[in-house]
Amino acid sequence: MTAKTLLSTHDLKARYGDFQALYGVDLDIAEGEVVALIGANGAGKSTLLKSIMGLIRVGADMVRLDGRPVGGSKPHQMVADGVAIVPEGRRLFAGMSVLDNLRVAVDHAAPGRGDAWTIERIHALFPILKEKQAVPVQSLSGGQQQMVAIGRALLNQPRLLLCDEISLGLAPKVVKEIYQSIPSISANGTAIVLVEQDVGLAKSASDRLYCMLEGRMTLTGRSAELSREAIGEAYFGASHAVA
Amino acid sequence: MQWLDGLVQGVLLGGLYAQYALGMALMFGVMRVVNITHGDLMILLALVGISLASTFSLGPWSVLVVLVALGGIIGIILQRLILNRVVGADPLPSLIATFGLSIALQNAMLQVWSADTRSLPSDGLAQASFQLGPLFVGVLPVIVLITATVLTAALAATMQYTRFGRSLRAAAADVEAAAMTGIDPKAVYAGATALAVGILGFAAVFQSMRSTVSPADGAFQLIYAFEAVIIGGMGSIWGAFIGAMVLGISQSIGFRIDPGFGILAGHLVFLTILALRPQGILGKG
Ligand SMILES: Nc1ncnc2c1ncn2[C@@H]1O[C@H](COP(=O)(O)OP(=O)(O)OP(=O)(O)O)[C@@H](O)[C@H]1O
Ligand SMILES: [Mg+2]
Numbered sequence: 001m002t003a004k005t006l007l008s009t010h011d012l013k014a015r016y017g018d019f020q021a022l023y024g025v026d027l028d029i030a031e032g033e034v035v036a037l038i039g040a041n042g043a044g045k046s047t048l049l050k051s052i053m054g055l056i057r058v059g060a061d062m063v064r065l066d067g068r069p070v071g072g073s074k075p076h077q078m079v080a081d082g083v084a085i086v087p088e089g090r091r092l093f094a095g096m097s098v099l100d101n102l103r104v105a106v107d108h109a110a111p112g113r114g115d116a117w118t119i120e121r122i123h124a125l126f127p128i129l130k131e132k133q134a135v136p137v138q139s140l141s142g143g144q145q146q147m148v149a150i151g152r153a154l155l156n157q158p159r160l161l162l163c164d165e166i167s168l169g170l171a172p173k174v175v176k177e178i179y180q181s182i183p184s185i186s187a188n189g190t191a192i193v194l195v196e197q198d199v200g201l202a203k204s205a206s207d208r209l210y211c212m213l214e215g216r217m218t219l220t221g222r223s224a225e226l227s228r229e230a231i232g233e234a235y236f237g238a239s240h241a242v243a
Numbered sequence: 244m245q246w247l248d249g250l251v252q253g254v255l256l257g258g259l260y261a262q263y264a265l266g267m268a269l270m271f272g273v274m275r276v277v278n279i280t281h282g283d284l285m286i287l288l289a290l291v292g293i294s295l296a297s298t299f300s301l302g303p304w305s306v307l308v309v310l311v312a313l314g315g316i317i318g319i320i321l322q323r324l325i326l327n328r329v330v331g332a333d334p335l336p337s338l339i340a341t342f343g344l345s346i347a348l349q350n351a352m353l354q355v356w357s358a359d360t361r362s363l364p365s366d367g368l369a370q371a372s373f374q375l376g377p378l379f380v381g382v383l384p385v386i387v388l389i390t391a392t393v394l395t396a397a398l399a400a401t402m403q404y405t406r407f408g409r410s411l412r413a414a415a416a417d418v419e420a421a422a423m424t425g426i427d428p429k430a431v432y433a434g435a436t437a438l439a440v441g442i443l444g445f446a447a448v449f450q451s452m453r454s455t456v457s458p459a460d461g462a463f464q465l466i467y468a469f470e471a472v473i474i475g476g477m478g479s480i481w482g483a484f485i486g487a488m489v490l491g492i493s494q495s496i497g498f499r500i501d502p503g504f505g506i507l508a509g510h511l512v513f514l515t516i517l518a519l520r521p522q523g524i525l526g527k528g
Contacts, residue, residue: 053423079425091420093413095478104413107406108425156425 003030005067006191007052007083007160012062012071014044014051021047023215029160034182034192036202036223039212040235045195046088048212049162053085054078065160082110084158088165088195090149092137099133101148105155113157116188122151125181143174150181160191167198179205199231213237248378249499250492255381257491258388259453261484262446263464264471265391265398266439268483272472273402273415274435276326277334279341281468282461283348284321284440288314288447289456290352293361303365303448310444318440322433330418330432345461352458360455369452387449391484394442399480401438411435415478470513476526485524489516 008028014021021044029035039045051058054075063071065081073081084105093101102119109115123130126147132140137148146166153161167175175198182205186192196202203209203223211219211234219226219234263285270276291313292306301309325344329336371382402408414421414428422428446464450456467490474489475482490509497508516524 055419055423074427075419075422076425076427079423085423087420087423091417091423093416093420095416096409096412100409100412104409104421104426105424107409110425152424 003032005029006031006033006065008064009048009052010062010064012048012051012058014047014056014058016047016056021215022051025212025215025217027210027217027220029191029193031159032186032189032191033208034186034194034206036194036196036206036209037212038196038199038202038209038231038235042214043212044215045212046164047215049085049164049193049195052078052162053083076108079108079156079158080110082113082157082159083162084110084153084156084160085162086146086149086153086164086166088168090145092145092148092152094136094138096137097134098129098137098140098148101137102129102151102155105152109155109157110159113159115157117154117157119155122154125184126151143170143178146170146174146178150178154185154190158190160193161185162193162195164195165197166194167196167201175201199235203231211235244377245499246496249496251375251378251380252384253492253495254488255384255388255491256495257488258384258391259446259449260467260471260487260491261391261395262387262442262449263468264475264483264487265394265480266442267468267472268475268478268480269398269411269435269439271469272477272479272483273411274330274432275334275415276330276436277338277341278321278326278436278439279338279345279465280321280348280461281443282464282466283345283352284314284317284461285443285447285450285464286456286458286461287348287352288317288444289363289451290356290361290458292447293363293451293456294356296363303363303368303452306363307444307448310447311441312444314444314447315437315441318437319433321440322436323429326436327429327432330428349458349461356458358457358459360457361451362455363448363451365452383449383453387453390445390449391487394445395480395484398438398442402480407431407434467509470509472523474513474516474523476523479523479525482523482525489524 005028009025012022012025025048037045050056052063054073058071060069060071070081102122128144129147129151166178194202194206206223209221209223209226210217211231219230267281270278288310292310295301295309296306325340326337329340368383372379373382410426410431414426414431418428471486471490472483475486489512493512494505494509498505
């Protein structure tokens with residue numbers, strides 16, 4: 001790995017009130033890299049992304065961007081620093097048009113990043129969004145809404161894009177269409193963290209892979225080199241792997 | 244004739260009510276924050292304006308400029324100190340916090356200005372009128388209506404077409420998602436509350452030129468503003484304007500049926516619309 005580390009977490013711990021969800025998680029991602037993050041329901045994948053994004057309070061040194069401590073920054077500061085998220089459940093702005101949803105991201109794009117992504121480019125990537133631009137966003141299908149969520153995050157001009165289960169609940173054909181957009185996103189130099197339930201999809205779309213279990217990292221390695229058995233063990237825990 | 248006059252006077256009164264209602268349309272209609280001090284802040288601005296006018300012998304238009312700016316500053320302070328702590332999907336915390344503040348404000352105003360009714364000298368504007376066919380129409384109410392229309396159009400365009408308007412709509416739809424898209428929700432809300440209270444600067448000047456104000460009057464402005472926003476439809480700026488017209492016309496016609504029936508007629512029309520079209524005239528769904 002010659003590329004410079006873009007973002008890293010260090011012994012990241014996170015809690016919801018009394019409930020501890022992350023027990024010291026280490027992850028790093030280099031510029032332009034695609035990293036998959038897998039794990040069973042409740043493993044803490046979304047919590048990890050939310051902690052990076054500043055939606056959950058964490059210690060400053062637990063998250064570093066360009067080596068700089070940024071843990072505990074506000075979400076809007078993270079966006080300004082070049083981190084964007086496609087959140088779990090899409091979280092679009094209901095009541096606003098497709099185009100206005102995208103414009104909000106254009107309005108708040110990370111400064112000094114140029115405009116690699118424009119609304120025209122998003123329309124080229126997902127042509128249906130041009131056709132539907134004046135439509136209230138909540139009237140789109142699930143797949144189309146996911147495209148808006150991805151487009152919105154890209155228009156923040158991120159150096160690092162966090163994607164939380166972008167395939168969830170979508171028809172296989174739509175999942176394929178959305179995953180086909182990943183190479184053109186990383187071709188832009190954008191690093192991507194892909195949280196994914198589908199292990200096969202996660203493996204094939206990524207350079208490296210992390211697996212979480214109950215708030216801890218249980219496996220990491222180059223996606224092409226990890227065996228099914230190793231992943232199964234890390235995914236379900238050693239005790240379950242024999243079953 | 245009497246009914247035509249009632250209609251025209253009602254529309255003119257609606258212009259004043261629209262100035263109460265616009266800030267409420269932003270805060271209650273869009274942000275879902277219940278600000279019980281809405282009317283009290285208008286009275287506060289009016290009393291400050293009256294005192295400024297007499298102390299520094301300022302004309303009403305100079306007072307207007309000062310009050311709009313002062314309203315903006317009060318709005319930012321209100322949002323930063325109180326409302327940011329209670330903002331969220333549930334309107335109850337903001338209701339309770341501002342209810343307490345409303346009572347404190349009324350008592351403070353009574354201490355400073357006593358319970359006397361006061362008004363702002365209008366350089367004779369409040370008495371001027373002109374003849375429109377068979378009707379006599381006041382110059383000041385016409386200015387109030389034109390101002391209200393321009394303010395409504397400007398605010399609606401701001402919401403629809405500007406970066407600030409999009410940010411505010413986004414934050415109102417999903418505040419966490421807005422933050423994840425780069426919006427600083429606290430800054431946007433402070434801007435919106437500044438705008439809402441700043442608009443009350445217009446209402447304060449016109450209310451105290453047209454009639455009188457005293458420290459306990461805020462409850463009327465508050466309820467008219469709430470009613471106008473609900474009649475028009477939550478979240479719609481032009482809806483609040485239309486709601487204010489409906490209230491003004493109902494009161495004015497009701498007053499001509501029986502002088503004691505005017506205010507009540509407004510409330511009855513409000514309740515009827517709430518029963519028949521709970522989403523409001525321009526509301527969706
Ligand atoms: N807002 C919350 N309050 C309290 N506990 C939460 C909250 N969100 C998540 N948790 C808990 O934290 C743990 C990790 O949840 P998280 O959402 O990060 O898992 P995940 O790996 O993203 O799962 P999934 O695949 O279902 O999305 C779970 O036990 C979950 O119940
Ligand atoms: Mg999750």
